[in-house]
Amino acid sequence: MLASSVKSAIIKKIKEAKYFSVILDCTLDASHKEQMTLIIRCVDVASCPIKVEEYFLEFINVEDTSGLGLFNELQAALSSLDLDIDDVRGQGYDNGSNMRGKHQGVQKRLLDINPRAFYMPCGCHSLNLVLCDMANSCLKGKSFFGACQAIYNVFANSTKRWNLLLEYVDELTLKSLSATWWESRIESVKAIKSQFPKIKEALFKLAEVGDAYDNHLSWEVGKLLDGEFSSFDFILSLVIWHDILHKINMVSKNLQAGDMILDVAIKSLKGLNSFFEKYREDGFNSAIIDAKEIANEMGIESVFPVKRRVIRKRHFDEIPDTDTEQQSAQEDFRTDYFLVLVDMALSQLKSRFEQMESFQYVFGFLFDASRLVSLDDEEMKNCCLKLELALKHGEVSDIDAKYLLSELQILQEMLPNEAYETGKPWNSIKIMEFAKKKDMFPNILVAYRILFTVPVTVASAERSFSKLKLLKSYLRTTMTQDRLNGLAILSIEKNMLKNVEVE
Numbered sequence: 001m002l003a004s005s006v007k008s009a010i011i012k013k014i015k016e017a018k019y020f021s022v023i024l025d026c027t028l029d030a031s032h033k034e035q036m037t038l039i040i041r042c043v044d045v046a047s048c049p050i051k052v053e054e055y056f057l058e059f060i061n062v063e064d065t066s067g068l069g070l071f072n073e074l075q076a077a078l079s080s081l082d083l084d085i086d087d088v089r090g091q092g093y094d095n096g097s098n099m100r101g102k103h104q105g106v107q108k109r110l111l112d113i114n115p116r117a118f119y120m121p122c123g124c125h126s127l128n129l130v131l132c133d134m135a136n137s138c139l140k141g142k143s144f145f146g147a148c149q150a151i152y153n154v155f156a157n158s159t160k161r162w163n164l165l166l167e168y169v170d171e172l173t174l175k176s177l178s179a180t181w182w183e184s185r186i187e188s189v190k191a192i193k194s195q196f197p198k199i200k201e202a203l204f205k206l207a208e209v210g211d212a213y214d215n216h217l218s219w220e221v222g223k224l225l226d227g228e229f230s231s232f233d234f235i236l237s238l239v240i241w242h243d244i245l246h247k248i249n250m251v252s253k254n255l256q257a258g259d260m261i262l263d264v265a266i267k268s269l270k271g272l273n274s275f276f277e278k279y280r281e282d283g284f285n286s287a288i289i290d291a292k293e294i295a296n297e298m299g300i301e302s303v304f305p306v307k308r309r310v311i312r313k314r315h316f317d318e319i320p321d322t323d324t325e326q327q328s329a330q331e332d333f334r335t336d337y338f339l340v341l342v343d344m345a346l347s348q349l350k351s352r353f354e355q356m357e358s359f360q361y362v363f364g365f366l367f368d369a370s371r372l373v374s375l376d377d378e379e380m381k382n383c384c385l386k387l388e389l390a391l392k393h394g395e396v397s398d399i400d401a402k403y404l405l406s407e408l409q410i411l412q413e414m415l416p417n418e419a420y421e422t423g424k425p426w427n428s429i430k431i432m433e434f435a436k437k438k439d440m441f442p443n444i445l446v447a448y449r450i451l452f453t454v455p456v457t458v459a460s461a462e463r464s465f466s467k468l469k470l471l472k473s474y475l476r477t478t479m480t481q482d483r484l485n486g487l488a489i490l491s492i493e494k495n496m497l498k499n500v501e502v503e
Contacts, residue, residue: 003486005500006493010040010055011081017042019398020083021090021117021453022074023054024099024106025461026065029468031477036060036070037464038077041090043449050433052259052452054460056492057081058485059468067098071109085110086393088117092455094125116393118359122458123255123265126352127248128182130345134244135185137344140337144237147228148188149177151199154206154220161206168202169195182252186245193238197298200229232302233333236291240338243283244345247275256459263367263428265456266356273349280342284334304329362390363451370425373412381405387447398450404443411441428452467491 014020023039038058044051062073078085091107093099099106100121107119135141152174155165165174172191178184192199207221228234251272255265292302306329365371365383375383381401388401415434419426426434432448435441471487472479490497 002497002500003489006489006496007057009496009500010057010489010493011083013044013053014040014042014055014083016046017044017449017453019043019087019089019450019453021092021455022078022088022110023092023455023458023461024070024074025094025458025465026062026070026096027465027468029472030474031472034062034065035468036062036073037461037468038074039458039460039464040083041092041453041455041460043452045436045445045449050429050436050452052261054258054455056460056464056489059464059481059488061481065098067101067105067109070098071106074106074110086114088114089450090118090120090454092120092122092458094122094458095129114393116391116398118454120355120359120455121352123269123353123356124182124252124457124459127252127255128180130348130352131185131245131248132179133348134341134344138337138340140233140237141341144234144241145177145185145188147224147234148192150220151192151224151228152176152188154217154224155202164206164209165199165202168198168205171195174199183249186242186249189238189241189245193242193294196229196235196238196294200225200298203229230300231305232291232295232300233304235294235300236287236333237337239287239290239294240283240341243279243287244341247272255457258460260456261428261452262356262359262363262454262456263451266360266367269349269353269356273346276342276345276349280339280346283342284338287338288330304333359454362386363447366428366431366447366451368425368427369415369419369431372408372431373415373420377405377409380408384408391450399443399446404447407441407444411435411444414438464488464492 020040020042023041024036026034026036029035036059037056038060039054039056041052041054044053058077060073060077062070064070064072075085078088088110091110093106097105100119102108107117110117111119135145155161155174156176172187172194174191175184175187177188203221203225207218207225251268254260254268295302360367365375365380384399384401384405387404388397388399391398411431415426415431419430419434428448428451432445432452435444435448467488468484471491472484
């Protein structure tokens with residue numbers, strides 16, 4: 001009864017907002033059933049200040065995980081909740097082919113019914129895939145993370161070895177790598193980089209007291225001590241990857257906020273792209289300086305291993321490539337490893353976030369006050385026509401370009417100087433709050449509500465899976481779906497209980 005009251009209160013808020021987005025993701029529960037979480041994102045215009053909310057509604061037990069099967073489940077869920085599918089203005093999924101497929105995925109099937117349901121791939125999943133592509137872009141990248149995992153495995157495969165590690169490491173423990181945990185790489189690299197000398201001491205101690213009959217362990221420890229823990233290459237890789245992962249993790253955590261809006265996300269990703277462009281020019285030299293400090297502290301020589309040059313006979317008409325032949329080992333590391341990583345990051349950031357560029361093309365003139373005020377009448381008219389076309393389905397559009405143009409021209413004159421003349425111009429939220437107070441800009445308010453409704457990540461769906469694992473543990477595998485949904489909505493939307501009247 002209490003859960004149904006909370007759900008009714010959430011649905012009431014969604015209907016008041018009118019426009020909403022759907023966020024879907026799937027996982028297996030403890031009873032090996034496929035559970036799809038349904039998250040609804042909308043703008044709470046009634047609150048002051050305006051809030052962007054993401055509400056959990058239910059878990060749906062799905063048997064057909066194809067694009068058609070998931071879409072049918074979504075349609076049935078929206079119909080049972082009395083939500084109109086024509087009011088969907090955004091859809092957010094992970095990067096699975098059944099969800100994001102351009103031909104038979106859920107997003108394509110929803111767009112066929114409602115072309116105004118803008119699709120946005122999860123920004124955090126996309127950043128994780130950027131990292132995967134970087135790590136697999138060259139052999140050194142693969143071997144680096146293989147070494148990080150090997151260091152963890154040596155200690156984690158035995159409680160005695162782990163206790164020995166804790167005698168030397170008192171700050172951050174070693175972390176395992178994971179393909180799905182977004183922060184696994186930075187946590188693993190940070191723990192090794194910040195305690196590199198202490199971990200080496202623990203390995204020396206393990207070599208002394210290790211099991212004499214465990215030949216494989218002795219081989220692994222010896223390989224790490226003679227290889228990675230005596231190599232300037234590995235130390236430099238630690239520094240480079242730490243710099244890269246730290247920056248990407250900051251952006252990823254920022255994108256995971258439930259009230260993250262599109263213009264802020266685009267600004268964060270542009271900042272990340274600028275970081276890589278600058279890091280490509282200056283990052284290698286600064287990384288060498290930091291790596292030399294660590295190497296000098298550990299008594300490791302700061303030199304790169306020189307590979308044996310293969311000398312072959314030249315033909316009489318062949319032009320010698322003296323530049324390549326005379327290239328130093330340090331330059332080899334820079335061109336064959338460092339630049340490959342950074343260039344892969346730049347290219348993948350561009351290709352994986354193309355969808356955000358298309359949103360900027362449509363909604364970009366609404367992002368901040370300085371951009372809005374700088375437009376002349378002709379530019380403003382073109383922007384309004386583009387937005388009207390994007391929000392049109394058949395003969396019906398959410399906004400009228402003529403009225404929107406008239407309202408924006410008035411808003412340009414009414415905005416205070418502090419909104420666009422200062423170093424920090426007003427963002428889209430502040431502009432919408434200003435327009436709401438004036439109560440004379442209906443088309444502007446609709447445009448901003450739709451802009452804020454578009455999801456950036458599916459982090460709320462991932463967080464609901466954490467509750468699912470707590471609620472439906474291996475001791476509660478026989479729990480019914482209704483009971484699971486009731487407990488889940490009370491746990492996830494506990495803040496809504498304050499607004500529910502219980503007689």
